[in-house]
Amino acid sequence: MITPDLESGTKLWHLVKNQDQDQREGDRGSKMVSEIYLTRLLATKGTLQKFVDDLFETIFSTAHRGSVLPLAIKYMFDFLDEQADKHSITDQDNPHFVFDIHKSGITDACLSVVAQTFMDSCSTSEHKLGKDSPSNKLLYAKDIPNYKSWVERFYYDISRMPAISDQDMSAYLAEQSRLHLSQFNRMSALHHIYTYIAKYKDQILTALQKDDQSRRQRLASQLEQVMDTMGLAS
Structure with a gap:
């Protein structure tokens, strides 16, 4: 709120009225604003629907429009499955996401809606939505079942792909x-x-000391030497 003119008693507001106004007026104004925003959200969603569909179809496809799934994806999934079996991990968690780029406020808000839809599509639990559910969940509620089917097909297709050997993976990384x-x-x-x-030094050293191959290559002591050298340099 802009500072009121004490002499004239006039009060000015910038977009939002002060909270000391009549509650009924505030509720009516909020409802009107919500309806306006909802209309704009739906219109924007309709404009962007094809792009969001293309994004999800590309992510959840092992072969999309001539592009073959990178070896690293299959290798990573097999590694995670191997670790899950090794540590008897049977629960299924949602994937995390990282946007390692600078984003403006409006871009971040838009990406958050897409990211939320992505996570809901990958979730194994059913989400019960109601009138009080956040708009970013309601916006793509009808699309989630279709996206879920893409996710299930994606995991199934990856599981049927031939395993990637360490040699092939090393050659692929070298080429990249x-x-x-x-x-x-x-x-x-x-x-x-x-x-x-440096943040997880103790845990990494402990893991290297427990692993037979790491012990044979003395990776723990080599890592400690690197850490000591970096500590002196800093």
């Missing part, structure tokens, strides 16, 4: 590194890895 050599800052990447390792 060669193709994108000029697009990444190696020192920046190493710094991010170091920051992560």
